[in-house]
Amino acid sequence: MRFWRTPLDADKMKIPRGELHIIVERCKGCEFCVEYCPRDVLEMSDEFNSKGYHPPKAVRPENCVNCDLCEMICPEFAIYCLTVEEEPVPVEGGKTS
Amino acid sequence: MSPKGVPEAVIAAVSSEEHPIAPFLRMDRMPHIWCSTCGIGTAVKALVAAFEKLETDLDKVSIVSGIGCTGRVAGYVRLDSFHTTHGRPIPFATGLKLANSELTVIVFSGDGDLSAIGGNHFIHAARRNMDLKVICVNNFIYGMTGGQAAPTTPLTAVTSTTPYGNAEPPFNLCHLAAACGANYVARWTALHVRRLTKAFAEILVKPGFCFVEVITPCSTLYARKNRLGTGLDIMKYYHDNTVIEHGAEPADTDIVFGGPIICGKFVDRDRPTWLEYQDQHLGEVLGDKYYRGKVLQGAGER
Amino acid sequence: MKADPIGVRTGTLYLDGDRATAEGAIAAGCRFFAGYPITPSTECAELISERFPEVGGIFIQMEDEIASITAIIGAAWGGARTMTVTSGPGISLMMENIGLAIMLETPCVVANVQRGGPSTGLPTMVGQADVMQARWGSHGDYEIIAYSPQSPQEAFDFTIKAFNMAERYRTPVIVLLDECVGHMVEKVVIPPADTIEIEPRRLTDAAKDEYLPFAYGDDLVPDMAIAGMGYRFHVTGLTHDERGYPEMSVRCQEWLVPRLVAKIRQNADDIIEFDEENTDDADVVVVSYGISARVSRMAIDLAREKGIKVGFLRLRAIWPFPEKRVAELAKKIKSYVVVEINLGQIYYEVQRCAAGRCETLLSPHAGGGVHDPEDIFKVIEKGAKVK
Structure with missing residues (x-):
């Protein structure tokens, strides 16, 4: 993450990490999760589930910050995030002072 | 089963894991009957999120629905749940609440159910300030019966019974609820999941008649008949055309076809509930002879 | 209780x-x-x-x-x-x-x-x-x-x-x-x-994860849970299975609706109530209920004074209808006279149960008042003349 200067409490800040779970068979392909994921983790898959819908797929799962928006907005209860260990804020290009 | 190129570790098939909402729903009834992009499921998720947030004792929460797409909510939520007749969830809930005032009673139903066939019950429950949490999913149309006009259908909108466009002015449900005396009135869309959750959390602990209108996409009927695109297009419409205006005068929040949707918490006041007023008034008039008064006092003394 | x-x-x-x-x-x-x-x-x-x-x-x-x-x-x-x-x-x-x-x-x-x-x-x-x-x-x-x-x-x-x-x-x-x-x-x-004997509610005592809202025993009546007991049950006006879940099928309809009917029919003898007077030697039996039953008594007295053998079947419970008794009596009497303030309702029920074994006559009244006992008497007289 880039900062103008490294925050003084950078060592205390954590980035939440989410582990994404997609219940492919329950999905009805509405695309809400894909559209509203603020970290662009998801894309629609080319594949079909057995109901004939395209489920989402996690193309950048490492970007997931466990914000839960996909889980909240999914009308099918077909996607959710679980908390995984939080990571320290990686600091690049900033100067400490 | 997993889409191509995605690590197995981040994808779970339906059989192996269950959604965290599972303890709150009757998972043996999933998948639900609602169409792809229908917002009712999102509204249900927001209600569950409010339960989680408040750590509600769910044994003391009952949910009552009428008939229609939203009427099916009662059948999916793992609470004491009552799927009643068309338009009648409010009087049913009134009896339930008054028979056991310890219960939190939620009415979860659609715009047609609550404002057409059930309109009379709606206004009177609001007038009495009956202690009910009324959640109305408004998709501007009758979904279950195939897309007929509702009292909420905006002027000029096409439905299967207004094939040339609706020529009847609609109800503004928030204005109606507020005018009749509701303690709490808010409107959000299916896109506003966090604010919706907050509104649900507020009404679950607020006494009196609380009304939340949830504007949701109906892509199968309303959007198709009016050429509004997919459910996602409607969500984008909400994104671009919603104006959040807390405390707006409810009379100024009419929904016009193709116009902005004013959302927010419009009313939050503290009129006494029906039962509070009864207890207070009858206690004053009858004194010691008022049985509930004696019971309530006894409970206070203990 | x-x-x-x-x-x-x-x-x-x-x-x-x-x-x-x-x-x-x-x-x-x-x-x-x-x-x-x-x-x-x-x-x-x-x-x-x-x-x-x-x-x-x-x-x-x-x-x-x-x-x-x-x-x-x-x-x-x-x-x-x-x-x-x-x-x-x-x-x-x-x-x-x-x-x-x-x-x-x-x-x-x-x-x-x-x-x-x-x-x-x-x-x-x-x-x-x-x-x-x-x-x-x-x-x-x-x-x-x-x-x-x-x-x-x-x-x-x-x-x-x-x-x-x-x-x-x-x-x-x-x-x-x-x-x-x-x-x-x-x-x-x-x-x-x-x-005063009071029937308590049939509350279930099933374990919370085992309760089925519409499972029933021999008397066909399921035990009930009420809201707030912690059973988290579902009920619906739709056709439903023993879990209370909607099921739109012929099989489920056949499981449910005949039981709803049978739980009353099977226990009808426990519910049916009527008063029966002087039916042993009767030629005519008057069937009535409510206020009409009291008016009928005067007509019956009138008929007895004239020597007509009149019995009386007064319905205390109207539904379920005492089909068996009405059918039995029909075998030995000439006619039923049904007295009611309508133009024939229980009359048809009596006629159905009599099934042609005797005549069924109606003493009707369109409403707004009670019968003139004299009018009832005339129908009783007619009933006595049936061969």
Whole structure:
């Protein structure tokens, strides 16, 4: 993450990490999760589930910050995030002072 | 089963894991009957999120629905749940609440159910300030019966019974609820999941008649008949055309076809509930002879 | 279980049938009442509104009769014993949710003080033309229990019975008064609370994860959970399986609806009540109920004075109908004479059960008043001449 200067409490800040779970068979392909994921983790898959819908797929799962928006907005209860260990804020290009 | 190129570790098939909402729903009834992009499921998720947030004792929460797409909510939520007749969830809930005032009673139903066939019950429950949490999913149309006009259908909108466009002015449900005396009135869309959750959390602990209108996409009927695109297009419409205006005068929040949707918490006041007023008034008039008064006092003394 | 003394006004009172119904309800433990004013039933609601605050009941005047019946069903699921009272157009409005009460197997009591119809008809005057509506008024197949008091005393007694039967069979029960009985003022003896037997609710004691809301035993009546007990059950007006879940199938309909009907039919002998007099040697048997039964007595006396052998079958419970007894008597008599304030309702039921074994004659009345005993006598005379 880039900062103008490294925050003084950078060592205390954590980035939440989410582990994404997609219940492919329950999905009805509405695309809400894909559209509203603020970290662009998801894309629609080319594949079909057995109901004939395209489920989402996690193309950048490492970007997931466990914000839960996909889980909240999914009308099918077909996607959710679980908390995984939080990571320290990686600091690049900033100067400490 | 997993889409191509995605690590197995981040994808779970339906059989192996269950959604965290599972303890709150009757998972043996999933998948639900609602169409792809229908917002009712999102509204249900927001209600569950409010339960989680408040750590509600769910044994003391009952949910009552009428008939229609939203009427099916009662059948999916793992609470004491009552799927009643068309338009009648409010009087049913009134009896339930008054028979056991310890219960939190939620009415979860659609715009047609609550404002057409059930309109009379709606206004009177609001007038009495009956202690009910009324959640109305408004998709501007009758979904279950195939897309007929509702009292909420905006002027000029096409439905299967207004094939040339609706020529009847609609109800503004928030204005109606507020005018009749509701303690709490808010409107959000299916896109506003966090604010919706907050509104649900507020009404679950607020006494009196609380009304939340949830504007949701109906892509199968309303959007198709009016050429509004997919459910996602409607969500984008909400994104671009919603104006959040807390405390707006409810009379100024009419929904016009193709116009902005004013959302927010419009009313939050503290009129006494029906039962509070009864207890207070009858206690004053009858004194010691008022049985509930004696019971309530006894409970206070203990 | 005995009645709670707080609700029982033990003593000899002077009451009309409407108020006696209210006293019966309170004595039976009714603690939730929702109603809408309608002549000639309103006195019942008025007395309840006056008495309830002192006994811990909740009285609410709803916006219409649909709301009233629905509220009492909701209150029953909240654990209360519940009643509503109405008449004419009101009972027509209630039919939708009497069906819901049947489908959800909800114990509740509906009193209908019959007036002249159709439509607004004769609001202040008597009728007995809702008898078939009580039986068949809501759509779909079902059985109902209905009582027909002929006096304020019976209005009190039968209302308690109605509450007990509603609990025993988990069904709405109708108390079918008529305007005359509703408004007639007579002595009503209210016994001590410890002599009034009250049927407790059939609450389930199943383990929470094992409870099936519509699983049943030999008497075909499922045990009930009420809201707040922690069972987190579901009930629906849709055709449902033993879990209470909707299931739209012929198989489920066949599992459910015949049982709803059978739980009453199979137990009909427990419910059916009638008075029978002088039928041993009778040529003619008068069948009547409610106020018409009392008018019929005068005609019967008249006929006996003229030497006609007349018996009397007075229906205390109208539904279920005493089919077996009516069929038996038909074998040995010349004719039935049915006396009712309508143009033939129970008449057809008697005719069906007599099945051609004897004549069935009707002494009709279009409503607004009671029969002239002389008119009934003429029909009895005709019935005696049947070969």
